[in-house]
Amino acid sequence: MWQQIxxxxxxxxxxxxxxxxxxxxxxxxxxxxxxxxxxxxxxxxIPVLFGTRVLSQPNVVWWGDVMVRAIVxxxxxxx
Numbered sequence: 815m816w817q818q819i820x821x822x823x824x825x826x827x828x829x830x831x832x833x834x835x836x837x838x839x840x841x842x843x844x845x846x847x848x849x850x851x852x853x854x855x856x857x858x859x860i861p862v863l864f865g866t867r868v869l870s871q872p873n874v875v876w877w878g879d880v881m882v883r884a885i886v887x888x889x890x891x892x893x
Contacts, residue, residue, distance in 0.1 A: 858873045 854873055
């Protein structure tokens with residue numbers, strides 16, 4: 815049993831050490847124009863759909879939370 819735990823710990827540490835790290839200085843926040851988000855327009859007709867189809871340009875009124883928020887890494891320690 816101890817051998818299995820030791821092997822698990824070693825492989826976990828090795829996989830963490832060998833994992834690729836992203837370059838932080840190259841990271842840029844995304845923009846709404848970068849995404850393939852369908853936009854709403856008053857002059858676009860509303861499609862009527864019967865059955866199962868894929869709409870290439872649907873008229874969407876709301877598309878989730880697309881705000882950009884900074885990632886803040888907090889240190890451990892006592893709180």
